[in-house]
Structure formats: C-alpha cells, structure tokens
Amino acid sequence: MDVAIIGIGLHRFGRSPDLSGMQQGASAVRAALADAGLNWKDMQFAYGGSQDAGNADALVNELGLTGLQFTNIWNGCATGGSSLHAAYSAIKSGEYDVGVVVGFDKHPRGAFNAKPSDWGIDEWYGETGMMLTTQFFALKTQRYMHDHGITEESLIRVSEKAFKNGSLTPTAWRQQALSYDEIANSAMISDPLRKYMFCSPAEGGAALIICNADKAHLYSSNPLYLKTAAVRTRHYGSFEVFAPSQAMTVADASTVTASKAAFEQAGIGPEDIDVMQLQDTDSGTEIIHMAENGFCEHGEQEKLLREGATGINGSMPINTDGGCLANGEPVGASGLRQVYEICVQLRGEGGARQVPNNPKVGYTHVYGAPGLSGVNIITK
Amino acid sequence: MSNQLPVHEGLFTWPSAKPQLLGSRCVNCAEAAFPAQPDCRNCGSRETKIVELGDQGTLWSWTIQTFMPKAPYLSDETPETFQPYGVGYVEMPGGVRVESRLLPNKPEDLQIGMPMQLDIVPFRTDDNGDQIMTFSFSAVKEA
Numbered sequence A: 001m002d003v004a005i006i007g008i009g010l011h012r013f014g015r016s017p018d019l020s021g022m023q024q025g026a027s028a029v030r031a032a033l034a035d036a037g038l039n040w041k042d043m044q045f046a047y048g049g050s051q052d053a054g055n056a057d058a059l060v061n062e063l064g065l066t067g068l069q070f071t072n073i074w075n076g077c078a079t080g081g082s083s084l085h086a087a088y089s090a091i092k093s094g095e096y097d098v099g100v101v102v103g104f105d106k107h108p109r110g111a112f113n114a115k116p117s118d119w120g121i122d123e124w125y126g127e128t129g130m131m132l133t134t135q136f137f138a139l140k141t142q143r144y145m146h147d148h149g150i151t152e153e154s155l156i157r158v159s160e161k162a163f164k165n166g167s168l169t170p171t172a173w174r175q176q177a178l179s180y181d182e183i184a185n186s187a188m189i190s191d192p193l194r195k196y197m198f199c200s201p202a203e204g205g206a207a208l209i210i211c212n213a214d215k216a217h218l219y220s221s222n223p224l225y226l227k228t229a230a231v232r233t234r235h236y237g238s239f240e241v242f243a244p245s246q247a248m249t250v251a252d253a254s255t256v257t258a259s260k261a262a263f264e265q266a267g268i269g270p271e272d273i274d275v276m277q278l279q280d281t282d283s284g285t286e287i288i289h290m291a292e293n294g295f296c297e298h299g300e301q302e303k304l305l306r307e308g309a310t311g312i313n314g315s316m317p318i319n320t321d322g323g324c325l326a327n328g329e330p331v332g333a334s335g336l337r338q339v340y341e342i343c344v345q346l347r348g349e350g351g352a353r354q355v356p357n358n359p360k361v362g363y364t365h366v367y368g369a370p371g372l373s374g375v376n377i378i379t380k
Numbered sequence B: 001m002s003n004q005l006p007v008h009e010g011l012f013t014w015p016s017a018k019p020q021l022l023g024s025r026c027v028n029c030a031e032a033a034f035p036a037q038p039d040c041r042n043c044g045s046r047e048t049k050i051v052e053l054g055d056q057g058t059l060w061s062w063t064i065q066t067f068m069p070k071a072p073y074l075s076d077e078t079p080e081t082f083q084p085y086g087v088g089y090v091e092m093p094g095g096v097r098v099e100s101r102l103l104p105n106k107p108e109d110l111q112i113g114m115p116m117q118l119d120i121v122p123f124r125t126d127d128n129g130d131q132i133m134t135f136s137f138s139a140v141k142e143a
Helices: A021-036 A056-063 A079-092 A123-127 A133-148 A152-167 A180-184 A213-219 A254-266 A283-292 A301-306 A323-327 A331-347
Strands: A003-014 A045-049 A069-072 A098-106 A188-190 A203-212 A224-233 A275-278 A361-368 A372-379 B004-006 B021-026 B048-054 B056-065 B085-092 B096-102 B115-125 B131-139
Touching: A003 A021, A003 A079, A003 A213, A003 A331, A021 A056, A021 A098, A021 A203, A021 A331, A045 A056, A045 A079, A056 A069, A056 A098, A079 A098, A079 A203, A079 A224, A079 A331, A079 A361, A079 A372, A098 A331, A133 A188, A133 A283, A133 B056, A133 B085, A152 A180, A152 A283, A152 A301, A152 A323, A188 B056, A203 A213, A203 A331, A224 A254, A224 A331, A254 A283, A254 A361, A254 A372, A275 A283, A275 A331, A283 A301, A283 A323, A283 A361, A323 A331, A331 A361, A331 A372, B021 B096, B056 B096
Parallel strands: A045 A069, A045 A098, A275 A361, B004 B131, B096 B131
Antiparallel strands: A003 A203, A003 A224, A098 A203, A224 A372, A361 A372, B021 B048, B056 B085, B056 B115, B085 B096, B115 B131
16 A cells, blocks of 8 residues: 655744744644645544644644544654654555644744653753753764764855755745855854754644545645655664763664665665755754765765755755754654655745756655654655 | 762762762673663663773763753853853773763863863752762873
C-alpha cells in the first residue's frame, strides 16, 4: 500500500502575537484541507504534536468534534517526523484511507530551557549550566571542524545561503538576506557559532493531508508520494544532545541510521535526491548533516559550499525555503514545514526559490533531543 | 560557619584533599558512565559498580557559554554580574568523556587535546549560607 500526500498547509512561521499556537495549528490544517479540496469531517484520523502550545487533540475544539481518532505525538524537535511516521503507518496498515498530520508551536523568546527531569537527568546538570542545546551544537561542530578540516568560512556560507533563500520565500520569518561579512561579524554566541548561525525558537503551524495512494486520484490531480518515513534513536556511543558523558568510541548518530533505513526502504540512494531539507538548528549542524545523511563525505562540505552546491541552482539544493535558520523553529511544526517545502518544490510551485529542472525526488531530515532523527523521502 | 556541600551526591569524592570524579563501570562489559548509573547503557546489564574516573583528562571539545542561561540554571549571578564560562567534554583515564564547566573562558585559552585538571569549585550559596560546590576543569599548570 503506497502513501500519498494530497494536501499541504502552513501557518506562517515567525511571530503571530494575536494567535495562540493551537490557532496557528488549526490555520495550517484549514489550509491543507483547502489545498486537498477536503473538509475536516472527511478526516478519519489525525496525529499531531506541540511542545509549548498545548495538546494537539484539543484542535478538535477549533476544527470540529467529529469523533475521529486523534493521537498526540511528542518526540522533541523530531515531533513532526514522528507524527508523519505514525500517519504513514496508519495508511500502510490499511486501517485508514485519509487523515491529517499537524504540528504547531508558540515558544517564548530566547533559547530553549529544557528541564533535566524531563530527560532522565538530575537537576545539577541544568543548575550548573550545561542543559543547553546551543552548547551541544557548538561542541559537536567544534569537534567536527577539528576532525574534518571544516573552517569558519563554511559556517558563514551556510547562513548566507539560508537567509538568501529566506529572502525569496514569502512565508519565511527572516526575509532579509545577510552578507558574508554581516554573518562573520555577528556576536559569538557559543564558540564557534555566531548569532546569525543559530535558528531561534518561534511560532507557526504546518499540516499535511495523507491518503491511501490507490485513492489519491479521487481527491487530487497532482498527488505526491511518501515513499518512506523512518525514525531512529541514538545508539550507545552516539554523540547527542543532553549527554553528561559520552562513550570513548563514537558510534553513528541517529541521523545516519535513520537515513540508511530510509534509503533502503525506498530502494534509492542519495544520488537520486533532487532537493532536500536537512535539520539546520545551526549552520554547523547543517554541514554535519550533509555527510550524516549520506550526501557527501565528511570534510567534503568545505569545497561543496565554496562552489555553491547547496544553493537553489546547485547540484544538491538544501533548505530552499531558508530552513530553520530563516524560518525559526516552532518545535512541533518544524519537521512538517520541511515536508511542506519539499512538496512545494516537487509541485514546481517554488516561485523565486524554485529548484530548476523539474525536481522529482525530495528528502527531509529532522533531528531532535535527546538524539533521534526522522527521515522522509517524497516523490512525484 | 558555612559548609561546603556538593551540588549533587556521588559526582565526585567530597570532602577530599585530592578529589576524584566518580562514575560507574559495568561489571559485564566494562564500559564506564558519568554520572554513575545502576544499569549499563551499552549492554543492558544491571550490575555496575562505582569507580573513580580520575582527576586529570584531555579536552575533547569545547565551547564558551556567553549568555546567562535561563532556569533551570541556578547561580548567584545576575545578567549584570554573569561571567562567560567554558563548557567541554574531557576524556578521563577512567574511559569516558565527561561534560564539564571549564575555568578558561576565552577561545585563545582552549584547545582540543590540551591536558585538563579537575577542580572542585564554589558555584553558589544556598539559602542556609552553605557553599554549593561543583566540578570544573582548568588547564594543567606547567610544572
């Protein structure tokens, strides 16, 4: 049984001071339903999640009490990936024909402040100032640069590309392109990562209508296909966030195993991907994820970035809508925003940011605490 | 008379003239963990024992925390008095990389591979006037 995506909806990321997070989720669902030409009462099931904006199943208060199965998903920053995987499985099993996946959030300003007890860690870890995702990404990037000869130039180029793409994306939060020098001279936040190399917690919503592919033609003249959805957690030795210690031998990150599983299930390889979304919590992480997802060798990123390979007209366009860097990260919605953008690109509706030559295969990768990754492969 | 209390029991030997970081080692597979834990994340065994991980190590990665973290960070500082602090992973002879605050807080004073020394340092004062002590690493001083 194949799985189709027949509707996509976004509530613009950034700040929506007059709307709750849940209202932004409802807005995304309405947009996705309109895109699919369906009504809420047609939905047989829903999966959804949010970190700070309430229980997803309370969305029925906004959208209608239709009695559908509605399951809340919470998996850190990979919540969107896990929600989509659950919906994928619900269709694959044959139990349902059509349903919705939704993510939304509304975070306070400033860095996330996770509670150690939520992650099975004692309070001292947070009290003494080590429970920060920004630190982890900096520590991982610092070591990666040391091991693989990546320089600050590459970190800057990732941000430069992100904000350029954001400036071409009407729904992006950050629409101002930034120059190489503006990024290079921005304040150092957590060495080696500077202000314009980090994404910010934000607000927004994203939703997808998922359908049994055999019935997709009933609803849509241009369905896309979700070839696979894979979610994997960390191994012993993976260097992941919120880790008071690590094993001496570094094992593959959860991203590596999720990516390999997805390619294997889809029966294709990295060379077949025309456009991709890789989690870019910060510019260092996008660089690392290029290799962890199999799109290049470790260390090769420096050359690829200098050549512009990851730009919209490059050989491996990454985060065409500006990614997390230009859109911010409403945790519950972020992974689904990635899928939304890939669908826009595969439909050829990217406007000024459209990848040329009719892209046919897209890839999304989301990463979340405390070390889990979700990968989706989407085709025309 | 104020006391010096560890921020959490079992992280390091305290009080001690020559404090050691404490962790656990799996009786079955010999992998070490910090902080000590009753079960092994590598092999799943429930047989682990408390071991000393040492008081010197090698810096594996580092960063500098430049802004004052929000709660659950709990120090005596205000945004005005906050001082940036280093954070890094230190490879311990006990066979595990431990995340720690670092005393050096300038990039020019930190380098991957540099030898580091454990310090038990005052972190804050609690409501009873007791000093809360935590672990930190600094550069090994040249002899």
